[in-house]
Amino acid sequence: MKKTLRKTRLLLWIRGSFFILGRIPFLLVLLFFGLFAFQVNDQGMDMMMAFGSMDLFHPYVLAFIGLLVIWSGVIWYVSRIALTISNLGRIVERRVRLTDSLEDPNCGRDCGLKKDHIVVTVDSAYEHTTGVLAKVIPRILGAVPYIIFIWAYISVNGFNDGRVIKVLFVLLIGIIHITYLCYRTDLLVRNKRIIKPTDARFAMPEKTDVKTVVKMQHLHSTTKFFIPAAFIGSFVYAWITASGTPSLNGKPGLVILCGLIFYTIISLFVMYISNWLRFPFFTFVLVLALLFFLPRNNNHALAKVKDQHQEEQIAARLPDSTYFESWLTYKKEKGSLFQKDSITPVFIIAAEGGGIRACYWTAQVLKKLHIAHPEMYENTFAVTGASGGTVGLSFFYNYIFERAKAGVPALSDPAFYAPLDTITSADFLTGVTYGFMFPDLFQRVLPWPIQSWDRAAFLNKGFSKVFAAHTRVNDAGSTLLDQSILTPWLKDANPFHRPAILFNSLYVEEGQKAVFSPYRITKEYYEDALDILDATKMLVPMKEGMVSSARFPVITPPGLMMQNVNGREEKFGHLVDGGYFENTAVQTAQQTVMMIKSVVKRIKPAGRIVPVIISLSYGSDTSGHREAMGAGYEAAPLAGGINTLFRWIDGVKAMSVKLDPDLNSINFRLTKFKGDRIPLGWYLSEPARKLIEKYADVNHFKFQKPYKALKPFLK
Incomplete structure (x- = not known):
């Protein structure tokens, strides 16, 4: 019992x-x-x-x-x-006595209930x-x-x-x-x-x-003072916190807590309104947003450069093979290319995606290589990346571009790169988290777009802000990142002095690789790749190229490309993270090598030109196998499909190297031992930064193997 x-x-x-x-x-x-x-x-x-x-x-x-x-x-x-x-x-509005529910409280038998009254x-x-x-x-x-x-x-x-x-x-x-x-x-x-x-x-x-x-x-004082203060204060504090970044003192956790406080109070308002109206208010707003507002409130258009000559500048780009031939001629006339044992190496850098860990790893490896061998900068023809790898490449080379204006950059001096370490490891997560949790979330329930509320714009601003804090700002208050993506090459007396940066992205509507490039990419070498500038006739800032290569949902939205049609803007399609197509960026590097080999074969220059791909990627050195899936075992086919995709990419790269004995591909892989925590995102803690610096050391045994493979091509 x-x-x-x-x-x-x-x-x-x-x-x-x-x-x-x-x-x-x-x-x-x-x-x-x-x-x-x-x-x-x-x-x-x-x-x-x-x-x-x-x-x-x-x-x-x-x-x-x-x-x-x-x-x-x-x-x-x-x-x-x-x-x-x-x-x-x-159903039950209030409790009343049974006698109060009767039509006649003094009735004896066969009593009737009042209208709308029941007995429960x-x-x-x-x-x-x-x-x-x-x-x-x-x-x-x-x-x-x-x-x-x-x-x-x-x-x-x-x-x-x-x-x-x-x-x-x-x-x-x-x-x-x-x-x-x-x-x-x-x-x-x-x-x-x-x-x-x-x-x-x-x-x-x-x-x-x-x-x-x-x-x-007994919550009168709490309701009157604490709740309004928490509601308003959480929003204001999140805004102030986000305005104080990027910095090395990461604050994304504060913005997340502010958002949790803010929306906890919002939930009370929503529940109260639903109960008051006896109507599913939240469901109504959600349906309204999805069916009526969402098609009209897209505020994620790519940032544009206002230049009345942009179509002429885009059309003035040289085709890929002509660009390389001009680059090679310029370098030889200037005598800036070095040779090693009668071989002239031409470097192509490919940086894998992976948020800020890829960004910082890319910058650290390139820093160590250039300190030991500054001559490799002149022999680097192009760099290409996906997601965070693109961001790292852009910061690194634009930093050199900007500093070169004050004279020849001291590439072999470690002190030269100190500001770059801060730039590539700054907290970019706080700003974009604020944009995601507050203004851009409000945007979803408005029927018209507010461009400044785009959460990608906060990432855009973060890149620009930290770069401006550690480099030269011109009289207009902008840096290279704020100017046209073609500025380093079209507005320079010697455009071939600088490596070309190829920004990989994905054209969602066609499932097609899309590239921002300082030269015009052709189908002959970059098969089935969209030349974004040629297709849209619209110039974007350098920082937009970085963001568009790193638009990883949900934290950053797909970017809306606008097409210039006879001076009128029309929607063209959306860009997302380049890693969705090919996260290692090696395919674009290989296509560039194919183009280089074709040009070399045609012009037959004096001496031997050897393309060398330097791949910067992220890996794991955990022994044995991964832990078996727990509660997520039903999603095994999905997870297996994703893992297979990236294995396939690596496999294609390995096979292409084996099929072409002249293709030199050297991989600097970020070691990740069991217990290491290097996050995928836009913020690095100090311990995570120290781990990356530890592995990006020419004396580290994991760094030594690719470094030794690269040395035959260096002075």
Whole structure:
């Protein structure tokens, strides 16, 4: 009998918990988002690593803990109010005595009910359970932010190096906070600020009048001061935080917490409006946005350069083979190409995608190679990349372009690259996260586009801002990144002095590789590739080429290309991350080599010209095999397909090298040992930066193998 009774009570509590949690779906979604942001994805775990490496009283640490406390408090408040005002009984408006429901209260038999009145039986045990859960669950949910943080922090930092102090500090704050929430009413009673209330304020059915609920829950001061301050303050603080980046003091975690606070309060407004109107308000807005607003509010058009001569500049580009022939002639006349054992190497750099880890790895490898062998810069014909690899290449070579204006760059001097280290490892995630969580999310429920709210524009601005802070800014207040993507080649007396940068992207509508290039790419060598400038007749800034090669959803949106048709702009199609087509960028490098070989065969220059592909990629040195899939085993075909795709790309590259014995491809692969955490995203913690610097060392045994393979082509 007792066993059956316990089983019945357990089922009652489970049933009641699902019923209560079903009233606050928005909160659950936001909590899962917070868990993903800080614990599941590697970028969030890298933020935890950054948190662990800072002092306890560092401004970032204190701000993070403060926002964590506010998020916890807002969750408690919103869940408490939402559960009380939820329309838990859509039929039962209010409880009345049976006699009050009769047409004639004094009738004896065959009594009739008043119009719109019914008689119901109430499950008192279930009603009591839901009342208790309505009281307890907000307190449990208020503890979840602390649990998420502690879980994420320990999983990355453990208890080593004295880092346990921070997690214990947060744990202590969380215990004090939740304890206060549990005994808050008792404290108010003890201080004689209120009369001891009964648990009737948690009873079901609900009170739909918010003022009544706030009064019963003794939340007048919280509603009047704390909630408006948290709502407005979270948005303002996120904006200020995002405005202060890029920097090395990463702040994306602060913006994420601000967004969680902001949308937790928004969820209360949405639930209240839905209950007030007795209408699924959120579903209505979602359908409206998807069916009516989305086709009209695309604010993701590529940034453009305002130049009335842009069509002439685009048309003035030389075809690929003519460009290389002119480059080779210029270099030979100038005598700037070096030879090694009667061989003139021509380098083509291919940088694999992978967010900021690829960006920083690319810049670090090129830095080390140029410090040891500055002569390779003159013999580099073209560089090409995808995603973060493109960003790293662009920062590196544009930095040299910009610094060269003040004289010959000291490529062999390590001090020359110090600003570049800061540029390529800055926090680009904070700005684009703010754009994603606030203005661009608001844009989705507006029927007209606001270009400045485009979240990709925040990444654009981040690239430009950090580059301007460490290079020369012209009289117009812009750098090379803000100017036309053709500026380094068309507005220079010696355009062939600089390596060509090829920005790989993907033309979504056709599933076609698309390229921004300083020379006109032809089908003869770059088969089935779209020359974006030639197709659109529109010039974009250099930084837009970088962003368009690195538009990895969801954090950055597809970029809308506009086509210039007789002076009128028309929609042409969308660009996404170049890694979707070919993440290593080696295919574009191989096509460039094919073009070089064809030109060399035709013009028969004196001496031997040997193209050399230097591939900068990301890999893993974990021994054995990966851990078997857990809960995601049903998605094995999808994951296997993605993994197979990238293996296929690597396999094609390896096979092409074997089929062509004259194709020299040397791969500098970023080592990743088990336990290393180098995130895919737009932010690197200091420990992650140190790991990359450790592996990009000419003395590291993993770096030595490709370095030795490259040395025969260097002085």
